[in-house]
Amino acid sequence: MLLQKIKNYEIFRPKCDATKEVLHSIALLEEDISPVFPYLNAELGGWDYDQRNQVLLLKLSEGKWITLHPREIAIRGARDLEESQALLKWITEQINEIWERRDQIQPRFTSQAGLKVMEILKLLPMTNCKACGYPTCMAYAAALREGEISLADCPPLREEKYREKREKLQAYLESYGWRALDAV
Numbered sequence: 240m241l242l243q244k245i246k247n248y249e250i251f252r253p254k255c256d257a258t259k260e261v262l263h264s265i266a267l268l269e270e271d272i273s274p275v276f277p278y279l280n281a282e283l284g285g286w287d288y289d290q291r292n293q294v295l296l297l298k299l300s301e302g303k304w305i306t307l308h309p310r311e312i313a314i315r316g317a318r319d320l321e322e323s324q325a326l327l328k329w330i331t332e333q334i335n336e337i338w339e340r341r342d343q344i345q346p347r348f349t350s351q352a353g354l355k356v357m358e359i360l361k362l363l364p365m366t367n368c369k370a371c372g373y374p375t376c377m378a379y380a381a382a383l384r385e386g387e388i389s390l391a392d393c394p395p396l397r398e399e400k401y402r403e404k405r406e407k408l409q410a411y412l413e414s415y416g417w418r419a420l421d422a423v
């Protein structure tokens with residue numbers, strides 16, 4: 240087990256806007272968890288991974304983020320104490336479970352932050368048909384890059400004539416570890 244002990248756990252409202260209905264929390268760790276970062280990045284689709292400074296950023300659903308440092312877990316955007324604790328439990332389990340399986344995982348050193356909207360756009364039908372609910376393919380590409388939607392939200396991409404584009408887009412996204420996370 241890589242992460243055995245949380246030394247300290249602090250939960251607070253953001254100082255910049257204490258009226259916000261979200262909580263932030265920081266857990267200080269006894270152990271250095273940085274060796275698991277490239278494996279977590281591969282399995283969970285890290286939003287940003289700074290290998291030199293050992294910082295891994297995970298983007299979850301509904302504006303929630305988890306930032307991992309070697310001896311710290313910071314959670315932003317939980318609705319309440321219960322959700323904050325559930326997220327800490329979830330990421331703690333992921334760290335230990337993925338560490339146990341690391342021999343079967345190809346570590347990843349790239350991240351979704353490297354995805355480029357223009358590269359995504361080039362691989363879309365580019366008809367601006369609005370079937371995805373966005374006014375343009377560019378707006379859809381930007382939302383896709385942010386991990387807010389999936390390829391299934393563009394119905395024309397399923398058409399046979401766009402098969403090559405769809406497969407290239409899928410490969411491009413996966414090369415950056417793209418995955419929409421939905422932890423809780």
Ligand code: SF4
Nearest residue numbers: 368369371376379393
């Ligand atoms: S459904 Fe696809 S082709 Fe149509 S606007 Fe959205 S991204 Fe473009």
